[in-house]
Amino acid sequence: GALVYQYPRRTICKSGTSMRMECQAVGFQATSVAWYRQSPQKTFELIALSTVNSAIKYEQNFTQEKFPISHPNLSFSSMTVLNAYLEDRGLYLCGARDYSYEQYFGPGTRLTVL
């Protein structure tokens, strides 16, 4: 079956430092990977969508300078939260899909910023 793993599951970083998180797709080809953030008491906000052979598209209020993403092959993606501050805390989800509509989600990386 199709599975998405995320690493780490939980992480703590000091304010002003950076944190890298990873997403691994197993059992299917992740032609597109979407990164989301779920802040406390909020829904999942789309950060960016990375599609093979296309430029990474960032949503309003999210930038490459703050959330650089790498999608080097059809099974792996990573995202870094640069210069993290309190407002960046939350659950970061990776959702990957192949050529179909169905999106498979990982369990998320929970980021705490001190």
Next chain:
Amino acid sequence: QQQVRQSPQSLTVWEGGTTVLTCSYEDSTFNYFPWYQQFPGEGPALLISILSVSDKKEDGRFTTFFNKREKKLSLHIIDSQPGDSATYFCAAMRNNNAPRFGAGTKLSVKP
């Protein structure tokens, strides 16, 4: 970014009862509408989905209805069970894009 509106925010249902969750959207180019179920500590898992060419899809106790004209969709859970207690998210998307989520409904099914 709030392109999908979902209600209610929370809901309590007795075991055996019917749960109804509703969503609406604005972008008429959306053509695929998944519903996700999320348990604490886990990522959202696809529960049921519907394409805009259909108006109803059923999977066991779960049925989703879609009204293209009104840009509304709903999820019905019949014979609700305590194990159904979770947070449910509706979402909307078009191909070559990513799902946009509603705010979620926290469902509690009491025995």
